[in-house]
Amino acid sequence: MPSLKPPRNCTFTPGDWSILAAYWYPVALSAAVQDKPVAARLLDQELVLYRTSAGVTAAADICVHRGAPLSMGKLKGDRIACAYHGYCYDQAGQCTEIPAHPGGLIPAKLHLQVFQAKELYGLVWVCLADSPAGEVPAFPEVGDAGYQIVHVPPLDWAASAGRQVESFCDVAHFAFVHENTFAVRDPAVPRYEVQATPYGVHADFTSNVGNVTDPDAATQTWRRVYDLHLPFLARLVIDFPGAGQQALLNAASPVSARRTRVFSIVARNFDRDKSVDELIAFQHRIYGEDQAIVERQNPEDLPIDLGEEVHVRADLTSVTYRRQLGALGLGRGFTA
Numbered sequence: 001m002p003s004l005k006p007p008r009n010c011t012f013t014p015g016d017w018s019i020l021a022a023y024w025y026p027v028a029l030s031a032a033v034q035d036k037p038v039a040a041r042l043l044d045q046e047l048v049l050y051r052t053s054a055g056v057t058a059a060a061d062i063c064v065h066r067g068a069p070l071s072m073g074k075l076k077g078d079r080i081a082c083a084y085h086g087y088c089y090d091q092a093g094q095c096t097e098i099p100a101h102p103g104g105l106i107p108a109k110l111h112l113q114v115f116q117a118k119e120l121y122g123l124v125w126v127c128l129a130d131s132p133a134g135e136v137p138a139f140p141e142v143g144d145a146g147y148q149i150v151h152v153p154p155l156d157w158a159a160s161a162g163r164q165v166e167s168f169c170d171v172a173h174f175a176f177v178h179e180n181t182f183a184v185r186d187p188a189v190p191r192y193e194v195q196a197t198p199y200g201v202h203a204d205f206t207s208n209v210g211n212v213t214d215p216d217a218a219t220q221t222w223r224r225v226y227d228l229h230l231p232f233l234a235r236l237v238i239d240f241p242g243a244g245q246q247a248l249l250n251a252a253s254p255v256s257a258r259r260t261r262v263f264s265i266v267a268r269n270f271d272r273d274k275s276v277d278e279l280i281a282f283q284h285r286i287y288g289e290d291q292a293i294v295e296r297q298n299p300e301d302l303p304i305d306l307g308e309e310v311h312v313r314a315d316l317t318s319v320t321y322r323r324q325l326g327a328l329g330l331g332r333g334f335t336a
Contacts, residue, residue: 004129007045011257016330017043022133023231025253026123026263027058029151033124037080039071041255042126047115049124052078052091058117058126059093064110121249122151123263137199137229141247141267148272152264152283159294161232161252161260162302166321167290168234168250169201169226172314174209177289181282184209189314196320201228203317228321230328244270258300262287304330 006017027040040047048061048070068084079088088097093112116127121142141147175187192205203226220241232252249265304326
């Protein structure tokens, strides 16, 4: 089992890395891990993902023989084979073959550092710690026959995971950042309810801001319910007036302190016969509008110290989120 030790050239402080490493993060679409190894990176830890009959294995992307990336190798039955000398490892990371010495003794040290991995909601999730701090948050719409499930292709942001999540849950930027997609002219934010929860933050927001490119949307009432699961996952449920419900999973996977891969799932119980491509393109437009701003924010990382930026009533969700992150024990090093 892996020890809780930051990887080489880690961009987080050791203390912050140890806290963040105890959580589950998506690192790839399940559909992307099939007949060849896949490289991924989580909290600066280089990973190789490979599928066997036992499921997906997540291991440090390094052959312990001579340090070659196993993601450059190939699958050989139920094993992954290194591209350098052909050493083979099974689903548990144990070396099972040294081609240069057929039938010879295999040193006990020829064992990969394997991390906990699971597949849920069409995603591969990894936890780097021996003992995870909880389970993957529920997204009950997946598996419900009444919902159409759409996986948005992962998005790569040159920004911190905390800044990305805060942007996703911000209710005061619609009229400015999203004026070309779903904004309304009136930027006023109605009072809304926010609660700190055992898992993170719950916010209930009702306004006349729709979630479609339609001027008539502003004549209706739209309800958005946000649930932020620490540290970097948010679930949003939008009530479409008279049309049903749309749920979005936004999981910000911290590649490094200032690089984030965003995994997004959309579930809707209406318009299930409409083009998936159109839905994905619309989500890409919205995310792109946010990304253009967030990648230029300074400081680059999310300030947990509330005194470092100015807050107003409309910022209640982000203020509560930052306090909850601070309660995890994350230090100033997290804010760079």
